């Protein structure tokens with residue numbers, strides 16, 4: 703792989719973590735905010751270029767899944783794409799959370815960046831969040847921010863989703879962080 707993938711170059715491949723993740727969310731079954739440790743498996747496959755007229759994007763096709771302890775079915779999954787536009791430094795993460803949520807988060811980075819931040823907010827013209835009717839009414843995603851750090855042997859994320867929820871008077875910070883190492 704060449705540096706046509708810019709700051710995404712070091713992410714291609716298979717990654718995992720054993721219980722290093724931590725999720726903070728409101729649990730409806732327990733009726734309280736829970737901090738949940740999780741394990742995760744994540745795969746990034748390189749593709750490109752994708753040409754939009756004069757724009758040439760290189761990307762990673764990704765899927766990730768998280769489990770609590772030894773459970774069989776993941777309690778959270780995502781599928782999507784990371785995209786890099788080397789001409790402008792625009793970095794994108796487009797993904798679906800199968801609760802009926804889609805996100806296009808974006809930011810600007812240098813092609814050798816090892817740390818970068820992507821953001822999206824509901825109603826924004828560029829980097830925005832789509833959600834289903836139920837969530838819009840009862841648990842609406844106001845904003846999303848993720849900070850990524852990449853080293854030779856690992857990568858980590860720290861993400862915050864601000865939710866307007868029936869259960870709280872003020873927006874609630876739903877947070878997740880993890881560090882993943884190369885699988886196998």
Ligand code: HEM
Pocket residue numbers: 725727728729730731738740768777778799801803805837840841842843846863865867876878879
């Ligand atoms: C590592 C990533 C994530 C994990 C592990 C995770 C996990 C969870 C968990 C455990 C709940 C609580 C469900 C319940 O017991 O009622 C939850 C709720 C929720 N999550 Fe996430 N989440 C993640 C990322 C996201 C992202 C990126 C978004 C949207 C941008 C999101 C949106 C929501 C919403 C809207 C709810 C509330 C659903 C409801 O109130 O019924 N989550 N999540």
